[in-house]
Amino acid sequence: MQSTILTILLAIRVLCIGNSFSWDAVEQELVPLCDAKGIEVEVHNLYYGGCSLQQHAEFLQKDTAAYSHRVCTNLSPSLYERDGERFRLVKDTISLRQALRDGKYDFISLQQASHDSGIRSSYEPWLSLLIDTVLAYQPQTQLCWMQTWAYSQDAKHPAYPRYHNSQTEMWDSIVACTQYVMDTANYQLSIFNSQLKLIPCGLAIQNARATKLGDSLCRDGYHLNYVYGRYTAACVWYEIITGRDVRRNHYRNPHMTRSQQRLTQRSAHKANKKFE
Numbered sequence: 001m002q003s004t005i006l007t008i009l010l011a012i013r014v015l016c017i018g019n020s021f022s023w024d025a026v027e028q029e030l031v032p033l034c035d036a037k038g039i040e041v042e043v044h045n046l047y048y049g050g051c052s053l054q055q056h057a058e059f060l061q062k063d064t065a066a067y068s069h070r071v072c073t074n075l076s077p078s079l080y081e082r083d084g085e086r087f088r089l090v091k092d093t094i095s096l097r098q099a100l101r102d103g104k105y106d107f108i109s110l111q112q113a114s115h116d117s118g119i120r121s122s123y124e125p126w127l128s129l130l131i132d133t134v135l136a137y138q139p140q141t142q143l144c145w146m147q148t149w150a151y152s153q154d155a156k157h158p159a160y161p162r163y164h165n166s167q168t169e170m171w172d173s174i175v176a177c178t179q180y181v182m183d184t185a186n187y188q189l190s191i192f193n194s195q196l197k198l199i200p201c202g203l204a205i206q207n208a209r210a211t212k213l214g215d216s217l218c219r220d221g222y223h224l225n226y227v228y229g230r231y232t233a234a235c236v237w238y239e240i241i242t243g244r245d246v247r248r249n250h251y252r253n254p255h256m257t258r259s260q261q262r263l264t265q266r267s268a269h270k271a272n273k274k275f276e
Contacts, residue, residue, distance in 0.1 A: 011040035011075055012241050015105045017096060017130070019051040021114055021148050024224040025201055027072050029234035029253060031087040035074040036251035039242055042073040046099055052113035057126035060096050060133060069094040100137035107241055108134055109199060111146040114222055115159030117202075118150075118173025120180055127181065131188055144197040144240065145185065147178050149205035149233075155221030167215070174202055199240050200271040201233040207267035208232050213260065227253050228260045235268035245269060 012034070016022040026043050034041040046067035048055070059066045069091040110130055116122035134143060150171035151160055163170035178198070185196040205224075209215050217229040224230045231253050235246040247269055252261040 011042050013105045014043045015108045016045045017110050020049050023047055024230050025233035029231045030237050031072045031074050033238040033249055033251050036249055045070040050113055052116050053126040057129050063095050063097055065093045065095040067094050105141050107144055108141045109144040109146045114148045117148045118170050118177055120177050142197055144199050145181050146199045147202040149202040152218045152221045153215050157222050198275045201236050204232050204236045204268040204271035207270050208264055211263045213263055227255045228264050232264040232268055235265055239272045
């Protein structure tokens with residue numbers, strides 16, 4: 001019993017206050033990447049499709065158990081093989097406050113809904129409310145911002161016309177809003193002697209698009225494909241939570257080629273190095 005408790009305490013615990021983009025980033029490839037290096041991890045993804053900062057804040061204020069609670073871990077893999085995915089278990093719905101009370105997390109991430117990611121007016125006052133609440137429950141955590149990615153050039157998402165159906169315009173808008181979030185949050189966090197950590201998944205995807213992979217990382221124009229798209233985002237996360245260079249990790253999705261592995265790992269590493 002004592003060794004089991006010690007193992008859980010040493011495991012990296014992550015909470016994502018997210019939506020389908022965090023599903024893409026952390027639920028499929030992150031735990032296998034950690035497992036390949038013997039790193040014990042427990043990732044809790046609070047999933048509500050298309051959830052914006054405003055929607056997260058409204059759920060918080062009403063204490064609504066709106067989230068599908070997805071737990072991905074290699075601590076007890078025999079217990080986490082439902083839905084055809086190793087390491088993953090979908091638990092009962094949960095509220096954000098319930099999740100924040102459920103032990104200590106090393107990393108907690110926030111993100112904006114993809115359709116609002118480049119719209120500056122969509123961030124406040126909800127971002128500040130969420131930051132205050134997270135730190136009230138988890139003052140020791142490393143608070144993170146997961147940068148989302150721009151849509152594919154040919155995406156049919158109903159919100160894409162906001163960006164004139166331009167991947168370049170959408171990406172430029174996301175970059176500007178990312179800087180706004182970092183500046184705003186770091187001012188707010190300064191009283192805690194803390195800083196917001198950026199998880200630059202969006203930049204990693206743009207980096208990968210600039211390789212021979214091209215604009216092929218999404219499966220439907222906005223969600224990442226199940227092979228090297230999700231793998232790219234997970235590589236960014238892996239480096240953030242472990243502090244290790246993903247280029248030295250041998251794990252790859254079984255449907256990936258070695259060339260795709262090299263390109264995606266380099267794209268993720270390059271994105272993290274920019275904000276190191």
